[in-house]
Amino acid sequence: MAIINQATKELQVKVVYYGPAMGGKTTNLVQVHDHVQTAAGNKGKLVSLATSSDRTLFFDFLPIEAMSIKGFKTKFQLYTVPGQVIYNTTRQLVLRGVDGIVFVADSQYEKMAENVESFANLEDNLKMLKLNLADIPYVLQYNKRDLPNIAPVEYMEFLLNNRDLQVPSFSSAAHKCEGVFEALNMITRMLLNKFISQGTPQYA
Amino acid sequence: MAALPQLIEEDIERLGGELRELLEKSDATTALIIDKGGFLITSQGDARQFDLTTIAALASGAYMANQTIANLVHETSFNSIYQQGEKFSMFVMGVDENCLLVAIFKAQVSVGAVKYFAGPAVKRIAVQLQIAQERDPGARLDLSELNLADPSEVFKRKT
Numbered sequence: 001m002a003i004i005n006q007a008t009k010e011l012q013v014k015v016v017y018y019g020p021a022m023g024g025k026t027t028n029l030v031q032v033h034d035h036v037q038t039a040a041g042n043k044g045k046l047v048s049l050a051t052s053s054d055r056t057l058f059f060d061f062l063p064i065e066a067m068s069i070k071g072f073k074t075k076f077q078l079y080t081v082p083g084q085v086i087y088n089t090t091r092q093l094v095l096r097g098v099d100g101i102v103f104v105a106d107s108q109y110e111k112m113a114e115n116v117e118s119f120a121n122l123e124d125n126l127k128m129l130k131l132n133l134a135d136i137p138y139v140l141q142y143n144k145r146d147l148p149n150i151a152p153v154e155y156m157e158f159l160l161n162n163r164d165l166q167v168p169s170f171s172s173a174a175h176k177c178e179g180v181f182e183a184l185n186m187i188t189r190m191l192l193n194k195f196i197s198q199g200t201p202q203y204a
Numbered sequence: 205m206a207a208l209p210q211l212i213e214e215d216i217e218r219l220g221g222e223l224r225e226l227l228e229k230s231d232a233t234t235a236l237i238i239d240k241g242g243f244l245i246t247s248q249g250d251a252r253q254f255d256l257t258t259i260a261a262l263a264s265g266a267y268m269a270n271q272t273i274a275n276l277v278h279e280t281s282f283n284s285i286y287q288q289g290e291k292f293s294m295f296v297m298g299v300d301e302n303c304l305l306v307a308i309f310k311a312q313v314s315v316g317a318v319k320y321f322a323g324p325a326v327k328r329i330a331v332q333l334q335i336a337q338e339r340d341p342g343a344r345l346d347l348s349e350l351n352l353a354d355p356s357e358v359f360k361r362k363t
Contacts, residue, residue, distance in 0.1 A: 003243045007216035012243045047258055058265060061242075063257045066358050069297040083271060093268045097241020120219065181361045188358045 002099045002195070004072070011074045014097050015187055018122050019104035020114035021055070021083030024143040024174040028104060029062045029078055031177040032184060036064060051178040056082040059094045060121065066188070076188070083118065094123045100187040101138035104174070105160060108152040116159055137190035141183045215336045216246050222332070223248035230321040232290065234310035236309055237329060240264050240302055247331050254308065263306050267296045284322075297322050300330045 003012040017025040026048065044063035051057050060080040065073055081091040103122065105115040123133050142156050153171060161169055168186050170177025182195040211219075223235040223272050227249050234249035235254060244260035257269050274282040284297040288311070295307045307318050326361055 003239060003241075003245070003287075005211060005216075005245065006212055007285045008246070011311070014241060014243070032359070035361045037362050043256055047262070049262075058269075061258065064259075064359075075257075079242075079261075088268065089272055090246065090269070093265060095245070096268065169316045177361065181359055184359050 002191075011033075011072045012077065013074065013079050013099045013188075013191060014079065014189075015100045015102065015184075016094060016098045017078065017080040017102045017104055018066050018091070018095075018118070019083060019143075020106055020111060020118040021085075023083060023104045023106040023111070023118075024117075024172075025080040025083065025104045026050075026056055026060050027143075027174040028102070028141075028180050028183075029060050031174055031180045032064070032078065033062055035177055035181075038064060038066075040113075044068075048149050055084065056080055057087070058082065058090055088121065088125070091126055093178070095125055095129055095131075098136065100191045101133075101136060101198070102141055102183050102187055103138060103160070104141045104143050105156060107142050107144045107156065108147055109151050111150050112151060112156075112159060113171055115156070119160055125193060134165075137187060137194055139167055139183050139187050139190070141172050141174075142169060143172045145179075146172045146173040169195075208222075209244070210339065211336050212339075215332055218332050219246050220248050220328060226305075226307065226321050226325045230309065230318045231313045232307045232318055234308040236260060236306040237299065238264055238304050238306055238318065239270060240304060242253065249308075259306070259308075263294070264304060267298070267304055279283050282289050284319070286319075288315070295319065295322060297326050299326050299332060303329070303333060305329060355358075 002014065017028055019025055029046060031138060033043065041064035047061040049058035056124065062078040064076045064078065066076050080096050081094045103119060126133055126136070140160055142153060144150065157169060161167060170179045170183045172183065174180055219237055223237070226235050232249065234247060234251065236247040236256060236259070237245045238260040239245055242261040242264045244256055247256050267323065270282045270285050274280065281298065283315055287294045289308065291311055292308055293311050293315060295315060297305045299305050305322060307322060
């Protein structure tokens with residue numbers, strides 16, 4: 001859960017990019033890192049714990065200081081999880097203390113089963129941490145919309161967003177930075193809304 | 205997961221005092237208290253030559269990964285981890301359910317001394333966190349002045 005440090009006037013928030021392997025989670029962080037406007041020194045290094053073939057092994061991590069709210073510095077920490085099925089234990093570790101989730105789905109038809117499996121895996125892993133997806137702000141990002149063999153957005157909505165309370169979803173082509181900031185800003189908005197309506201999360 | 209306590213100036217000062225004492229006694233370079241989710245709570249010592257935000261994220265990940273390994277070898281937990289380097293080494297020890305103590309020290313400094321002095325320091329840090337926990341668990345921050353109608357103001361893309 002987010003940390004508010006009254007002594008140092010800092011609000012720290014953890015956002016995790018989740019989704020199937022090769023879906024574009026790391027690309028999202030790379031694009032945010034490359035294109036975000038920040039004051040000097042407010043953007044940290046993008047840290048990637050990756051294999052020799054550039055597949056995420058543990059997580060990617062990008063700290064960004066976004067803005068000041070009533071004198072509190074807001075520090076966002078963006079993480080990705082490794083998408084490959086075998087790294088499930090690692091995904092559980094990264095989800096610890098999560099405040100908001102961007103689920104990055106792969107729009108290609110042949111990836112639909114993996115999308116659904118990854119989403120179910122997200123719910124299972126949250127349950128392991130005694131968390132419920134319904135209580136955590138999240139958005140859906142339908143990535144790779146620039147490829148030819150993609151499923152209609154309506155079909156992806158039916159598969160991934162077919163719930164009583166539908167969440168915001170975004171079409172994206174992350175490698176072109178399309179839909180990246182839209183999803184990030186929406187999850188940020190939902191998180192801050194939650195803090196206001198429910199009171200603040202944890203304190204430090 | 206239990207909520208982290210609200211820390212006020214007094215808590216941060218006392219936690220800082222514990223970290224400073226640890227640094228003096230053990231000859232370590234930098235000491236941090238971090239959250240197991242990866243957040244940096246407070247630090248003492250040389251902060252200029254290290255990226256403490258990233259170290260907090262990675263150290264918590266490494267520690268938590270080791271706890272999973274502990275379970276796999278039928279241990280309840282590995283309460284501490286030690287990474288030995290050629291220039292600097294790192295020692296991470298569990299404080300309580302939510303927090304960890306991290307000490308970074310020069311490789312020629314004895315890890316035994318760091319471990320020896322970190323043990324009682326961790327107990328005193330846990331006591332202070334407990335005091336903070338019991339002080340005001342319901343305190344809140346008023347974010348009502350934030351303009352949520354325009355989320356594009358939060359993260360802007362370079363044009």
